[in-house]
Amino acid sequence: MDDFIAARSQMALSLGFHIIFSCIGMIMPFFMAVSHFKWLKTGNIVYRNVTRAWSRGVAIFFATGAVSGTVLSFELGLLWPEFMKHAGPIFGMPFSLEGTAFFIEAIALGFYLYGWNKFNKWFHWFTGVIVGVSGLASGILVVAANAWMNSPAGFDYVNGQYLNIDPIAAMFNDAWFSQALHMILAALTATGFAVAGVHALMILKRKNVLFHTKAFRIAAVFACAGAILQPLSGDISAKDVAKRQPVKLAAMEAHFKTEEKAALILGGIPDEQNDTVHYALKIPGALSFLAHGNFKTPVTGLEAFPKDVRPPVAITHYAFQLMVGLGMLMLLIAVFYFFTLWRKKKWLEKRWLLKLFAAAIPVGFIAVEAGWTVTEVGRQPWIIYGIMRTRDAVTPMPGIVYSFYIFTAVYVSLSVVVVALLYRQVRMVGKLYDVS
Structure with missing residues (x-):
């Protein structure tokens, strides 16, 4: 493994771990808030117990997300200095705002965890x-920075120089809305099904x-x-990718030949040497419709781009x-x-319904x-x-390469600790909140 592959692998590993923590951190507080609201409206102590149990989980993932997110921030500068040299002044605004949202989240979480029976119940x-809300804002701001890498905006690139920088235009680039919306719903779905x-x-x-029935029904609806x-x-x-990054769309679909009534490919094994795909199920015209809203519109194939x-x-x-x-299964x-x-x-x-969700x-x-693999690898x-x-x-x-090995060990250790803490929390729930 050379240093370039090691740097990419380390970044992929860090992102792969952090994305799980950040998804849960974005969504779990809303589960907690809904359960808390139900307790305040109904007075049912089970909802209070669910709220307190979930708040402990939120605290665990906030702590681990803060650690893994901080590591990512350092990695951007240490592993990709040439990128940060030019990109930092352009897309630094969403990162700085994300820091503000993070501090608001930390303060609010402190109030929430230690505010039981101390604040007005509705203020609590x-x-x-x-x-x-602040966790969700953090996620959107980070995705806006990533979207800028897919859809650069807010500057003029002239003779290798980055001129006329506009951080607002960079943050609200053409890709930020579609990526942020997709990420929020992905986080909601993934966290909801896991919980x-x-x-x-x-x-x-x-x-x-x-206790678990009340919790299950809230999470399942989300x-x-x-x-x-x-x-x-x-x-x-x-549709956004088809417009801005046609080569990424072609790779996603293993679509090699530019053609009208382009077929949507299901499955298949891409053959990059011969620009074809084997053993695929093809639905004629479906890719043209999904990409452009018309069954006859041509879709640019990989053949149109240098290898x-x-x-x-x-x-x-x-x-x-x-x-x-x-996604279709869910x-x-x-x-x-x-x-x-x-x-x-x-x-x-019915037990079979519960088994379906457990699986x-x-x-x-x-x-x-x-999905993040598609976003990142598809941009290469x-x-x-x-x-x-x-x-x-x-x-x-x-x-x-040695840094990659060390960080791999750190993240594996971190995941073991998180799983152990969550397992302990789930076991404690049965002892602390058993009202059956």
């Missing part, structure tokens, strides 16, 4: 809402059934709402297929669950990881799309 609830699945598992084990809305944001994102500016097709295609496939579960709420309420107590615990986060070989190549941005410092 409001601090929990602020935790969620609902854990509570479903506890119900199946007959552990504090009343998860299923996100799963139903996610394909709409996916459509917006696909040195094409992203790795196989990785991008497989990750995209995995993301879409898991959509089916969501539609079925809402149908059950509407017409078949007696099914809500879906990791599905959303696997889809999130696949560019770190700033169309302007700066990733290889030109890497640090000249040797020995990055």
